[in-house]
Amino acid sequence: STYRIAGIPGDGIGVDVTIEARKVLDRAAELHGFGLEWTEFDWSCERYSRTGTMMPAEGVEQLAPFDAILLGAVGFPGVPDHVSLWGLLIPLRRAFAQYVNLRPVKLLPGTTSVLAGRSAEELEMVIVRENSEGEYSAIGGRHNTGQPGEFVLQESVFTRVGVQRIIRYAFELAVNRKGRVCSATKSNGLIHSMPYWDEIFAEVAAEYPNVASEQCHVDALAARMVQQPERLDVVVASNLFGDILSDLAAAVTGGLGMAPSGNINPPGEFPSMFEAVHGSAPDIAGQGIANPVAQVLTGAMLLEHLGRTGAANAVTTAVEKVLAEGAVATPDLGGTATTAQLGSAIAAALG
Ligand code: NAI
Numbered sequence: 131s132t133y134r135i136a137g138i139p140g141d142g143i144g145v146d147v148t149i150e151a152r153k154v155l156d157r158a159a160e161l162h163g164f165g166l167e168w169t170e171f172d173w174s175c176e177r178y179s180r181t182g183t184m185m186p187a188e189g190v191e192q193l194a195p196f197d198a199i200l201l202g203a204v205g206f207p208g209v210p211d212h213v214s215l216w217g218l219l220i221p222l223r224r225a226f227a228q229y230v231n232l233r234p235v236k237l238l239p240g241t242t243s244v245l246a247g248r249s250a251e252e253l254e255m256v257i258v259r260e261n262s263e264g265e266y267s268a269i270g271g272r273h274n275t276g277q278p279g280e281f282v283l284q285e286s287v288f289t290r291v292g293v294q295r296i297i298r299y300a301f302e303l304a305v306n307r308k309g310r311v312c313s314a315t316k317s318n319g320l321i322h323s324m325p326y327w328d329e330i331f332a333e334v335a336a337e338y339p340n341v342a343s344e345q346c347h348v349d350a351l352a353a354r355m356v357q358q359p360e361r362l363d364v365v366v367a368s369n370l371f372g373d374i375l376s377d378l379a380a381a382v383t384g385g386l387g388m389a390p391s392g393n394i395n396p397p398g399e400f401p402s403m404f405e406a407v408h409g410s411a412p413d414i415a416g417q418g419i420a421n422p423v424a425q426v427l428t429g430a431m432l433l434e435h436l437g438r439t440g441a442a443n444a445v446t447t448a449v450e451k452v453l454a455e456g457a458v459a460t461p462d463l464g465g466t467a468t469t470a471q472l473g474s475a476i477a478a479a480l481g
Pocket residue numbers: 143147202203204205206207211214219386387388405406407408409410411412413414419420421422424462
């Protein structure tokens with residue numbers, strides 16, 4: 131069979147790393163007896179600066195028929211970050227009901243954690259971030275502009291369906307992992323939204339008597355992620371809290387150049403979209419030195435989502451093999467290899 135994949139390389143290093151991910155995925159598909167048919171879209175901040183929009187008005191309709199989307203990163207000096215977020219990422223995540231942002235982190239061979247002395251096992255966890263509502267809401271506004279009483283309101287939206295489905299997804303994941311879920315809350319400070327989140331967490335937890343559940347204030351949880359990461363496995367969090375915790379989780383393990391993520395529509399009704407956690411890195415864009423590992427592992431998540439577990443595992447194993455050998459490494463890994471050299475080494479390690 132052949133899967134239709136939409137590629138959106140985006141800006142900066144998004145372009146460099148997406149080419150390498152494609153190289154690796156194509157090789158994995160060839161070896162595992164299926165096809166990937168790629169269609170590329172130039173949607174980006176670069177497009178925005180030429181045309182005034184991140185994507186065409188019918189962008190969502192264009193992507194709907196694809197089996198999955200592989201996105202690089204968007205972001206360009208001079209284009210405000212809210213343009214790329216609200217002009218592309220958020221509309222796609224919402225139109226395709228990609229209500230799960232899944233960010234697995236683990237310490238890869240040949241890399242060192244800032245938490246020296248921790249084993250890979252202790253540092254393995256997955257952040258399940260709510261991706262469709264919560265604190266990232268457009269509701270609100272500025273009032274009494276220019277007057278002494280000027281103020282802004284920024285509303286959060288938590289729906290019963292939205293909170294239930296993300297928490298249930300986390301528990302389902304925990305069943306096949308270490309059987310532990312920790313929920314990020316802040317019900318002492320946020321007195322409407324977070325008590326509601328906690329209430330639904332308790333209801334869903336009751337459906338999973340074999341999964342150990344706990345909740346933790348997000349500030350204490352951040353500290354725990356650094357001091358006692360071994361106590362965490364599946365972490366479920368609202369949109370804002372999950373955004374922050376997942377970058378922290380990536381940073382305490384292998385760093386941003388190694389962290390994959392998926393925006394997932396669990397029923398498979400719409401395409402899911404896979405993207406590395408890192409951004410377009412304007413500081414190193416165009417130099418051919420970006421680390422492609424995060425995007426390659428993002429590609430492995432895409433294959434897993436398509437049900438191609440064998441090919442997905444092969445990609446992960448190939449990455450681990452090349453990193454363990456250490457002969458081909460980009461500058462962030464302490465080497466001198468280019469993005470393309472590391473991508474090719476991973477593709478070659480597939481066999
Ligand atoms: P960033 O992740 O692009 O870069 C942070 C630092 O990490 C930089 O020093 C960069 O060189 C380094 N880095 C990141 N990925 C790397 C890789 N693969 N290999 C080696 N080094 C790597 O974050 P920053 O600088 O905050 O954002 C830059 C732009 O990217 C902004 O416009 C931002 O809005 C956008 N962005 C886009 C995202 C997306 O498309 N989903 C996510 C995060 C940021």
